[in-house]
Amino acid sequence: MQSQLKKSYKFAIKTSLYITFFLTLFTSVFLFYLNSLNILAIILFAIICYTFSFFVIQYRVERFIYRRIKKIYDDLTLLESTTLRKQPITTDMATLTKQIDQYAKDKKLEIESLKVREEYRKEFIGNVSHELKTPLFTVQGYISTLIDGGINDKKIREKYLERAEKGVERLIYIVKDLDMITKLEVGDLSLNVDVFDIVNLIEGVFDLLEMKAAKKKITLMFDMDYKEPILVYADRERIQQVLSNLIVNSIKYGREKGTTEVSIENLIKNKVIVRVTDNGEGIAKSNIPRLFERFYRVDKSGSRKEGGSGLGLSIVKHIIEAHDEKIYVESEIGVGSEFSFTLEKAK
Template sequence: MAKNFKRSYKFALKTSIYISVFLTLISALFLYVANAFEWYFLLIYAVSCFIFSFFVIQYRVEHFIYKNIQKIYNNVRLLDASTLRPGQVTSDMATLTREVEKFAEGKKMEIEALQVRETYRKEFMGNVSHELKTPLFTVQGYIETLLDGAMKDKAVRKKYLNRAAKGVDRLIYIVKDLDMITKLETGDLHLKMQNFDMVEVVQGVFDLLEMKAAKKNITLTFDTDYEPVWVHGDIERIQQVLTNLVVNSIKYGKNDGTTEVNISDYKMDRIIVRVSDNGEGIEKKHIPRLFERFFRVDKSGSRKEGGSGLGLSIVKHILEAHNEKIFVESVFGVGSEFSFTLEKSKKQSEIGSETNIF
């Protein structure tokens, strides 16, 4: 049975006293009327009543309360109530109340967390559906048009097949990005760590996106001339991080604008890379959600510009896989700055200890 019944002892003691006093008084009155009153007999009778009453009441109270409270504990444990520890069943109502309140508070927090997750899940599924639906319907429309007779016209056939191919490419692009995020979250994507020159990687990204930037007459540039800056990481993934950040700066940048990259010391063993632009900027209320999958500040405008809506989410996961940080600063209507840290290579750390290279 239960281990802790201190409160029931107190209850049994008081109740036994009340019963014993009552029975003793009745017996004394009876003996007085019968002219057989003996005080020692009455004392023995009172003690006997008390002892008998105490044990009977204590047993019944323990059995009754424990039995019912045990049912509560058993039912609560079915809900995996880790706050109600095994072996701590008690008939103390105050203790039980505290434990149940603690349990209820924990479950309330769990329910609130589940509600947030459910809202996110619904929004995520809606976004996935929308992102996949658009290219799927595009491909379906062109193929159905060709099957309905447009295939006979060679010019139309070629044009529609090219457009359908673009829709398929977009689908593949989205699926690949989703696959990468899944691998990053589950740890299935292994990083190939090596030493490389960060300046060279940035310049490579500039060269890759030069034509895209030229369409809006946006200049891609360093803030100053740099000597090689050696860092340690997965060069392909860091190039992907830079590419996504620069693409975003071009996508949301103003015509005739500038995307500038700055590299500087962050700590003794780390550098920080800043990608800044003078584009439209981001409202403060949107910043906490920037790295969510498919989250778009301007849903209509962003979709016109293309992309999977997963770029910043991938950036965050890649940097977390490197155990690095990413920061965002933005003023709406003025511009934005995304920055991230990277570990210096041992070679760069030795050079940096001798002199400040930046």
């Protein structure tokens, strides 16, 4: 605990000087009138007076300020000010003011952060309940109809069971995505990093999504013919998931008879950037900052008709960030969108 008041020395020195000067002058005048003025006695008196005044003032000021500042520290400790508790108690007013200002700023930021988190939590719970409610009520409706007698009609039974199965599949899809994104956020999902050919992986994703693209007459293509393998260092399965999500989105929101183009470019010496570009409907600039949030949908009305859990882009972002890489998005309404992400090149 700090017991010295360094900056108070200046105060004590000046105050002691004023007291000494006054008392010495007063004593000198008094002795002059008594005709017993002694210079050596006056000097000795001044030294004794100054020394005594300095120590009394210094001690008293320190004790006076220390008691009050300790009360401030104690009050702040009740507010769990860990920053202040780690530091020794200072009786320097400038240092104390700085500490209190920093404490106030930290608390303000903490409160603002808690408000944002609370708002996000409310929105997230609302989104989860909404996403789960639709397929749950759908499945419940089909099953209730079957229980009420529809099961006796073979056509209704088969049709409603198929629809109920699709509703359950959608529920499983949402729960799996939620489980994955939770693991990604807490760092629980381990990455199996290895060297692989990104061109070969993209070709495989094209093959998987060819039928889906054909339904909207969308062409999946490279920007050029990649004759040589492009080797990257990443988790092949997770990067396949990233590409699948991005390409599925480009098909989902793409223009009929449009294109989805993938390009791979050297970014810097040890990095490549993979771009997924479409000529679809595009995304408004106001929506882009929230695009990677869980359950955030650009089109609140129509997007659910297209299916999906609403977690795809959020998962994409977390997978890329788990690789310590970056993901970018550029879009213009009526022109199309481009999602791009970086990967480490294999040496």
